Amino acid sequence: MAGPVSDFHASLLHLAAGLIEQHRATAPNVLPRASVAELEARLTPFDFAEPTQAEELLPWIAEHLQLGNVHTTHPRYFGLFNPSTHPITVAADAMVAGFNPQLAAASHAFGALTIERHTLAVFQRLLGHTPGADVANFTSGGAEANHSGVLAAAISRLQGFADGETQGARCYVSEHAHDSFAKIVKFCGLGREALVRVPTDSDRRMDVEALRNAVDHDRARGLRPFIVVGTAGTTAFGAIDPLPDLASFCAAEDLWFHVDAAWGGAGIVSPRLEPLFEGIERADSVTLDAHKWLSVPMGAGMFFCRHAEACQEAFGVDAVYMPPRRAEMPDPYTSTMQWSRRFIGLKVFSALANLGLRGLAEHIERQCALADRLEHLALERGYRVEAHSPLALVVLTKPGLAFRTKPGWSASTRTTTLGCRSSRSEEGARGFEPA
Numbered sequence: 001m002a003g004p005v006s007d008f009h010a011s012l013l014h015l016a017a018g019l020i021e022q023h024r025a026t027a028p029n030v031l032p033r034a035s036v037a038e039l040e041a042r043l044t045p046f047d048f049a050e051p052t053q054a055e056e057l058l059p060w061i062a063e064h065l066q067l068g069n070v071h072t073t074h075p076r077y078f079g080l081f082n083p084s085t086h087p088i089t090v091a092a093d094a095m096v097a098g099f100n101p102q103l104a105a106a107s108h109a110f111g112a113l114t115i116e117r118h119t120l121a122v123f124q125r126l127l128g129h130t131p132g133a134d135v136a137n138f139t140s141g142g143a144e145a146n147h148s149g150v151l152a153a154a155i156s157r158l159q160g161f162a163d164g165e166t167q168g169a170r171c172y173v174s175e176h177a178h179d180s181f182a183k184i185v186k187f188c189g190l191g192r193e194a195l196v197r198v199p200t201d202s203d204r205r206m207d208v209e210a211l212r213n214a215v216d217h218d219r220a221r222g223l224r225p226f227i228v229v230g231t232a233g234t235t236a237f238g239a240i241d242p243l244p245d246l247a248s249f250c251a252a253e254d255l256w257f258h259v260d261a262a263w264g265g266a267g268i269v270s271p272r273l274e275p276l277f278e279g280i281e282r283a284d285s286v287t288l289d290a291h292k293w294l295s296v297p298m299g300a301g302m303f304f305c306r307h308a309e310a311c312q313e314a315f316g317v318d319a320v321y322m323p324p325r326r327a328e329m330p331d332p333y334t335s336t337m338q339w340s341r342r343f344i345g346l347k348v349f350s351a352l353a354n355l356g357l358r359g360l361a362e363h364i365e366r367q368c369a370l371a372d373r374l375e376h377l378a379l380e381r382g383y384r385v386e387a388h389s390p391l392a393l394v395v396l397t398k399p400g401l402a403f404r405t406k407p408g409w410s411a412s413t414r415t416t417t418l419g420c421r422s423s424r425s426e427e428g429a430r431g432f433e434p435a
């Protein structure tokens with residue numbers, strides 16, 4: 001029977017749910033409407049000397065967020081990687097906050113961990129991995145999953161790494177790979193020189209001959225190549241590196257093969273897109289983000305690895321103050337990068353359970369169709385299509401376009417990359433009219 005305290009909690013959750021839905025239905029536009037100075041001024045009454053009533057606070061928060069953020073849930077939001085979210089996943093994430101299980105130790109949260117393992121197994125099978133034998137865990141995002149991959153590779157292939165022998169290590173990525181790798185080589189103590197950016201071909205895919213030359217050249221200089229990263233869906237252009245060739249090269253050269261499929265990899269749930277990922281099943285480790293193309297709230301990265309022993313060596317510790325182990329499953333604090341651990345997997349489980357794999361595939365395929373439509377509309381309006389990835393990403397150029405730019409990409413034009421991520425983006429595409 002609900003008592004007065006739980007009635008109060010329920011009414012707050014009800015209020016919050018109403019504010020979220022009101023925002024999603026009525027946000028007037030995509031862009032923020034207040035300046036940083038205006039938002040700071042709104043905060044001055046909060047000197048925290050006196051408590052503020054929760055019923056006043058929640059509407060204040062909603063207004064502040066609406067005034068000061070880019071609205072990724074708006075139907076006209078076409079930005080990359082920050083999707084509108086499936087409603088069930090928002091509700092599931094609220095339940096995570098409410099139940100607040102601590103997933104560091106299995107003995108404290110095996111209910112939550114069984115859900116995570118069941119969910120990860122779906123993606124393991126799609127990747128050709130063996131649930132139970134191979135490693136799979138949720139991460140804060142793609143950067144942490146990439147970091148886990150490089151760390152496991154260094155442990156496995158760089159002699160002396162765990163004892164600090166890092167000199168001469170070399171990690172090969174395409175020149176269009178995600179810049180998380182620039183941080184990761186530093187996090188791993190390898191130094192910035194360890195990152196080798198391999199040139200790409202005319203389709204912006206890693207050039208395997210250039211890779212071979214770089215590895216040969218580095219070995220001849222006494223350096224220690226240990227990992228090649230193929231990207232399945234580069235951040236700016238959606239290019240997919242030649243995964244089968246990279247897999248063969250790595251096998252022949254005894255190099256660890258990591259595939260960063262952070263956003264593009266979600267396409268593997270679609271039977272129509274799945275052939276694009278041929279070769280990913282031969283990777284030693286893979287990064288995949290559900291909080292991008294699978295439309296669950298941030299952050300929900302996933303890390304998959306075929307080498308349990310390397311992960312054990314990378315992340316294993318003995319802590320006397322932690323609860324005793326359970327025989328059925330490893331403690332996440334000893335087998336992954338994080339210690340205290342949020343129940344990340346519930347929102348992914350909810351999306352899968354509520355929409356089904358078929359529903360997620362339809363979501364992905366519809367967005368590919370929207371990308372085709374976007375290209376058509378943009379061409380009609382005088383844009384030039386710089387790239388159109390089969391992963392629902394269109395790169396457009398137009399002189400003077402005031403979007404994201406990067407020197408050197410295009411001499412006289414500016415470039416914008418538009419994905420079709422929003423589950424409501426159909427209305428947006430109808431009225432496509434870039435700033």
Ligand SMILES: Cc1ncc(COP(=O)(O)O)c(C=O)c1O
Pocket residue numbers: 081140141142143144146178180231233234235260261262263289299301
């Ligand atoms: C290809 C790729 N890898 C990794 C990342 C980093 O992922 P996250 O932002 O989830 O850490 C991104 C982010 O956009 C990405 O596009």
